[in-house]
Amino acid sequence: MKIQLLLITTFYLISGPVYCLDVTGFPGGHVIIDFKHKINWRSTVYFCKLKPGHQCERIIEARGTELIRDGHKGKFTLIFSDQSLTLIIRTLRVEDTGLYQVGEHSVWNQDINLKLNRDPCCSEMKSVAGSLGQNVTISCSYPEEFERNIKSFYKQNNRSLTEIISTSETDPHQDDRFSISDDVRNKVFSVNINDVREDDGGVYFCAVVKDETEIISHSLFTTIHLQTTEAAQFTTKNPDVPSDTPEPAGFSIATITIIISTTVCVCVALLLVGGFLLIFKIRRNMIQGSAAMNQRSEANNMTSDYENETPQIQNIRMQLVYQNLNTNTNQFDSVYQSLDTNTNQLDSVYQSLDGNIN
Known part of the structure; x- marks a missing residue:
């Protein structure tokens, strides 16, 4: 024995x-x-x-x-x-x-x-933003070999992993605010969260389930960081965070929005100041150029006037007196000449004074 x-x-x-x-x-x-x-x-x-x-x-x-x-x-x-x-x-x-x-x-x-399984569809990290009080949908792609398997959705709290919802008909984890649907043709299942609350934020995982004879295995993939914000929008941020980190790292959507708005305002202000300075410089150059042109114009006008002006000859009357002493009469003979400027002719008058005649 x-x-x-x-x-x-x-x-x-x-x-x-x-x-x-x-x-x-x-x-x-x-x-x-x-x-x-x-x-x-x-x-x-x-x-x-x-x-x-x-x-x-x-x-x-x-x-x-x-x-x-x-x-x-x-x-x-x-x-x-x-x-x-x-x-x-x-x-x-x-x-x-x-x-x-x-x-x-x-x-x-x-x-x-x-x-x-190294399928590229299942090793990515997503960041999703959900607006408080609104709805948000999270999509999970999976390999073809799992198209007939149960799909589930997990949330990480510190180091614990909690199943939120699954496609199993006997799922005991159903929550009225969560719903799940499986598109077998496109190999994608989606989880919809209604009336998003602040405590819904955190780290989630997509998962597929295999029910064997001796075990039930849950394979978790595609890490999803859900951020609850005032305005819902999807981001392209891929934070380099370990998959077991309870909270996503990086700036919040509100912080990023403030940074972007501040940067835009500063750029617009710089453009306006630069535009005003450019306009001021152009106007100053135009004024200086106009003044220089006016000065040159006045100088040219003065030169032109000086060159084109016909000289005016004033009426000048010249009298020349020639006195000759006549030795016999002891008198002077006088000669008077007048220039008539208008006729440009000379008028001559000769007079002789005879002392005897007076």
Whole structure:
């Protein structure tokens, strides 16, 4: 009997568990795995990564709410709730791919093959603004292989991840303000939020769900930062923030609007001042040029008048008196000449005074 039990145990350890379940994640996203095994909270549960040679490197070991081992500082989380066990793997990277094992000592274990889907549709980060009291719609694209899977929408609060709504008909998380629809043809599902409130702001994730025999896996992708503002508008800002950061970084929409308005006002003021200075300079140059032209015109007029003016000859009457002394009569003979300027002729008058005649 002991020999048979030893052989069965040895065969089990060599062959491993019957099922190795595939779980798909996305770079930068998270994976949430719900195990369907009933868990005794007093028992010890472990999570390890399988290495060559059937060695399993322990990552987490816990007993109820007591964490015995955590080798990755919060990247991997085990959660006990109502005799159920949930495993969370955060911020997936290429080196996280591989075979893992989860189990309860001496009770059960389950192998998991973690793969990464690098579809470009599911590794982006979005920033969306929702106006308070209005409606906002968030769209999530997904790969074709998940077109028949359940779609869900998660919100991150600190380090916890809460499912808000899903396309499952038995979804217990339905909220009257949230609605979801799936466009299978275009591979897009949309979440609509009515009457946006301030506390709706935060980090959200799109997700697809696979329901297997032993587990239910939720693959979270496309990080969405929802900002609640007074005026709703979509932004193109892509903040470089880790996917597990609870609040988006960067300026708010109101701050960006104020900065843009201030910049526009300063530019307009500078343009107006430059325009006034230019007009003033042009007018000053025009006035100076006009004055110079007037001075040159006056100078030219004076020169022209001087050149064209016909000289006026005043009436000049010249009298020349020639006196000759007549030695016989002891008298002077006088000769008078007058120039008539009007006729340009000379009139001559000769008079002789004879002393004898008087």
